[in-house]
Amino acid sequence: MDGSERFDRDQLRRDGYVVLRGAIPAEWLVPLRDAFDAGVKANDQWAVPRGPGWRHASLDLDPYVQAVCRLPVLLAAAGALIGERFFVAQVEGREPLCGGGHQGLHRDLSDQRPGDTVNALAFFDDFGPDNGATRLIPGSHRPVQRESAIHPAAESQAVQLVGSAGDILVFDADLVHAGTLNPSDARRRSILIGYFAEPCHASHLATAHLRSVRMDTSERFDP
Template identity: 55%
Template sequence: MSDLLTPTKVDPLAAPQAAALDRDGYLLLRGAVPQAWREALRDAFEAGVGPDDQWAAPRGVGWRHALVDLDPTVRRTCRLPSLLAAAGRILGEPFFLCQVEGREPLPNAGYQALHRDGVGQNAVAALVFLDSYGPGNGATRVVPRPLDPGDLDGEPDEAASLVLAGEAGDILAFDADLLHGATRNRSGARRRSLLLSFKPARSRADEDACRAIRNVRMDTGEMFAP
């Protein structure tokens, strides 16, 4: 892997977006992926879908998974300026892209209980939507930070969650501590996405130690600085 000495400088978010992200813990970047890239991303997803044994660790039942981290258009998408700006705003320190894979809820499947991906990890998660998404086909729901009681021992309040809706090319970036979860794909319509994560540079050794079990094949050497 490369070890770049000079981090790539990340531009700041526009003030209204920064304020919304600070307040809510997530930011929906509408139409962030260029139209010309979207079909190539869907092609990369389909090419990456394979048998269960292509994964070092079992994947969740009810989902279609795709290995995509070597695809050049996927890697360009993970470096979109608006996405990096959101990640830099949340993390506030040098960071790197540590993982990206494809995921899609199968018909009548995909439901997740509200959960937090990275309690205390200071991590960023993002979903790049490759199809239109909404309450019918398993869209993600989030609990905005002002409605999150922050009680890790209590049962999350489903009534506080908001089901997102939008179009292919949107990107959802959020603090990994934010309560979120997929809904059930009741309509059976396609709802492909790229799931990726950014972590602080200080987490690199831990992430490198588990590359194989996470099926990370890409070079993660590039660093970004807000």
């Protein structure tokens, strides 16, 4: 089954996200978890210090991580949203700690035009309300005023995701979303992958060092 048969493209564009169930081969999960744990760095050891409540891992050179970034179904979903040639811009491990992980609803924002930036969260552990799974508002990626503040009442529209290790959430960067408080000791390791449209490459290179990007970003993919 190829990537185009694993999700509904029209629904993806309408909702602004899709969860690709079981996209990561099961036999990759152990080496991916090992890569995450080996790559953990203290929050003050990053080019731009990370905030409290999260564990962050530098693992963008790991071959299994790079293979996940290039899974055909994941590239197909990212390409369906971006709609033009694109590249893998960055990937970082992140995990909410017990009592941490809460974020206010927000948009990561596209770079130069709506839809030119897509994020993916690839989960190495099961996720849900017990360990701070992502919440989001379907269809919220094309607001009239994309920079406007998100009203607190929007929380009533948010859906919290539930899934299994090996699932991947793909979403438009303008989709309203947030991490949720992890109330337990249950682990929720994931990698956050960024896909950018080709015209964004120059601006990406200008800030790559601030985002601790080490990997080569010269490869291009067609939607």
